């Protein structure tokens with residue numbers, strides 16, 4: 001146990017942040033340290049300098065996150081794995097990353113994955129027309145350009161939903177920078193009125209991911225989150241969150 005962290009939720013526990021160098025990843029690293037966890041971060045080799053602020057406070061494992069050997073090393077002995085699932089490129093980065101985590105994390109580890117509202121678990125989400133239009137046009141153009149492969153992120157989540165692991169898939173609304181508004185609120189389906197504002201501070205999205213580790217009610221849930229001070233959250237407080 002790290003000196004001085006007794007009594008904190010993360011005392012004596014180790015978490016791995018996969019995709020630690022991105023904006024969401026760095027917020028998650030900071031939240032995890034604040035909660036007393038020992039932290040291992042995985043990121044692409046060229047992105048290691050982006051973690052310089054955490055020098056001496058976390059262990060960094062450089063490498064592509066869809067490489068099984070890299071993930072196996074990083075998640076060894078971890079109580080939880082927080083994974084940023086991104087649909088970048090043509091190389092099945094998202095599904096390869098998810099599969100490596102599912103294959104190599106401890107069987108009883110808490111696994112928390114990030115993605116967007118476009119992922120649906122049971123097909124009961126109801127999307128605004130503008131959202132569907134943007135997702136269809138952007139998704140197709142980006143795939144043709146070879147920049148983004150949303151279908152692979154869908155495949156990654158299909159594999160997670162089908163697994164017996166202790167997973168949570170946190171579906172983010174649009175994100176913005178800014179000071180914390182507190183823990184986001186959530187609902188099971190996009191289209192629920194509480195989510196209508198479609199905006200969350202990135203720092204709070206990261207906090208939701210980290211706090212999900214200790215929240216067993218979120219095991220096998222795919223919460224769609226929204227900022228707790230947004231108009232829709234304020235108008236409909238009292239939902240599942």
Ligand SMILES: NC(=O)c1ccc[n+]([C@@H]2O[C@H](COP(=O)([O-])OP(=O)(O)OC[C@H]3O[C@@H](n4cnc5c(N)ncnc54)[C@H](OP(=O)(O)O)[C@@H]3O)[C@@H](O)[C@H]2O)c1
Pocket residue numbers: 019020021022023024025043044046047050084085086088089093114115116117171172173174175202
């Ligand atoms: N942006 C939004 O409005 C939004 C909305 C809803 C949900 N989300 C979800 O939130 C999570 C974080 O998204 P974000 O937009 O906020 O970005 P982010 O936190 O900055 O993360 C981007 C991640 O993608 C990696 N990456 C960038 N280019 C890559 C490439 N060519 N190949 C492999 N990896 C690459 C980055 O790694 P490096 O540091 O190595 O570059 C970083 O880990 C994602 O799961 C996303 O689906 C985002």
